[in-house]
Amino acid sequence: MNAETRPVDHVIAAARAFLGDRITTNSAIRDQHSRGEDTSSPVQPDAVAFAETTEEVSKLLALCHRFEVPVTPFGAGTSLEGHVTPVRAGISLDLSRMNAILEVSQEDMDGLIEPGVTRHQLNDHLRDQGLFFPVDPGSHCTIGGMCATRASGTNAVRYGTIRENVMGLEVVLADGRVINTGGRVRKAANGYDLTRLFIGSEGTLGVITKIRLRLHGIPEATSAAVVQFPDLRGCVESVIAVMQLGIPVARIELLDEVQMAACIAYSKLEGFQALPTLFLEFHGTERGVAEQAEAVQEIANGMGGLGFAWATDQEARNKLWTARHNAYWAGVALRPNCRGIATDVCVPISRLAEALLGAKEDIAASGMTAPIVGHVGDGNFHTVILVDQDDPTALERAWELDKKIVARGLALGGTCSGEHGVGLGKREFLEQEHGPEALAVMRSVKVALDPKGIMNPGKMFRN
């Protein structure tokens, strides 16, 4: 190797043969691939490669493996935990152009897609066939990114997370080999569950190039409702009761009074007050939906709920869920010049009141602004801690608050991440949560599959 030529230059030169100008060192493009939507410091990759086929991904990885050049997969760049920041430079592998919907089977309610397909794109495609893909993290993410981070979101309480809705994967391994995991069957006892191993592996074990998804029939009836509470406790206790009674709500989302104020302002929600609030959705038959709504209303009334506001037509429902999906941006807009740090604690449902009320106390003590919003049916909630970019101490104080909230969640038998993943931001909690021996097992799996450590290095593990 020429002493003046870096390994990555060999990769770039060789990759031009099959990628042409789809591998680029253009500074603006490298900049776009230097970070996600989190607060971690941006790092430019040496080059960005836009792959269009599995074969290209395979050839590129074989090259990177040979020259020991880091590879960081990139989808829509919506990560909140630094997953897409190429902390050791190398190649940012952009998969957004691999966005074909390859197969949809109405009969089997499954589909085969490329990783760059977004959930919006998929659901637009499916609508005419009476099907939908339920996993909904809110953002305009790619489904490949959702697989990599084990994403979930508002519908998980009813339909499961991405883990329960992926049947199989095509994966390019660190050395360029291509494997298929899982298949088209609803269940199997046929060897190690490699599909689940790659789901949530955050690009550290290989690159997902095809996804076999489980789809669902669009329910016969859908209705949505909003119920507000004079205090957070009644709101949380209602959620716990709904879950314990096994009412199959499709969505049950909590917004605290700070978040609700933000959403009213940002999304022009009319007729609501800045109070702790539940957004609900029911799916089923006409009768089933009515029965579920009745049962939830009864519970909410008993906990001080201030009556149900119905969003029956599609337009009203869309307005409601768009407001919910924009909660993060509404929160960030509460104060000028702010970015947000999102915590992602998930606890057993019986500890949810403690976790939420404790977080409120921590926030109050910190003097910071941090709206709370959550997929509370799963015990999962986010605090979006606002960081004034002109205040030199704000980021540090925000991380301190974040640590406090996470520590409380762990002490309550919870996890540091319900759905955003580990990335850079949650690495320090991982050993605390799993213990050193379990983490050693994860590392040994990493070494077995990526012996040269080229796949998204610096993520999940601290070294």
Added chain:
Amino acid sequence: MNAETRPVDHVIAAARAFLGDRITTNSAIRDQHSRGEDTSSPVQPDAVAFAETTEEVSKLLALCHRFEVPVTPFGAGTSLEGHVTPVRAGISLDLSRMNAILEVSQEDMDGLIEPGVTRHQLNDHLRDQGLFFPVDPGSHCTIGGMCATRASGTNAVRYGTIRENVMGLEVVLADGRVINTGGRVRKAANGYDLTRLFIGSEGTLGVITKIRLRLHGIPEATSAAVVQFPDLRGCVESVIAVMQLGIPVARIELLDEVQMAACIAYSKLEGFQALPTLFLEFHGTERGVAEQAEAVQEIANGMGGLGFAWATDQEARNKLWTARHNAYWAGVALRPNCRGIATDVCVPISRLAEALLGAKEDIAASGMTAPIVGHVGDGNFHTVILVDQDDPTALERAWELDKKIVARGLALGGTCSGEHGVGLGKREFLEQEHGPEALAVMRSVKVALDPKGIMNPGKMFRN
């Protein structure tokens, strides 16, 4: 090491210090641990160890690791694929005495148990608390064994398999280290999914010593029904229609006319004919159950179904499901002096009619007797091929038929095992199903976690 002392003798001698007479070379006990309920040749272990604590398992595995002695975990011995046969002798590690139910939380609907707990034991314990554990393979298996083989059974169509109902595990690794995987949360994006890696690993990666289970509320209403059809096609098409309409049946089981004749004789089922039959169960609210049953009846009527027979009270339901659970034994009793080889094909639901009708043709062409029974809502069915133990050619002919049925299943996009696991019997299909590269990944995980290859050697992989 003394040249006359085998490594296993060192293990036995050292283990006496903490197991006392719970490690034994008694020939009758070794015999009981030489096979499961399958047709593979029995192999006696050198010794059987009855562990009562995680610490004992850990100490024993550390010894076996040091002396490179094979360890084969043993639960209730109900494996149908040779999992518990210690093909390379060594220690059979019997976990049936680790059968404590350690915690049950009504609020969180979860529980912590030891691996030797059987599903009957657990459900008896839970009944008064309004909870149940749905995964039901029919046999008197241990839940540890169910985790190891990724079991499912009759309720999986509604409640998922063991994979979806385990939240976390305590596992003793090959070298004696103890790890905890997962936790008490409904979802998490917190590192590699080690829980799912051990579920279905068939004792080849470690020994499961504690299980955190997800439990479910006993439904407000339950009803069961039987519907018979003049032909298999109408029966299968009904199942496909039920699934495609998303009717949330709790159980939908198919018995072909041969199996039905066997069950009528064996379980004294009155009022039924030897015809293709569906056994159904509905869970939900009173109204929901009625609505589901109505929808299924309408479908069955349209496909030639001969009317619904209801089993409304608990006693009638128990009789029905006991008959279903004894289907294997009813089949084996069809002809004297027979054992059964169970195939376990699972296909996408759209291919179910093809797979079943094809299997019927294969059976007819073979001249053998093989009733068919299946968890058809998942696309999973078993043929129990009867092998006359006095006919020297029968076993070989049975395996030939088995291969034909599996090959057809694979060609239809299916798997060789929906729920019984790979063990000894399905090893040859594994590479065919996953391809050499995916199998190489499984092997590399195996080597990473069990470098000396002491954990249940000879299973899953052919060498």
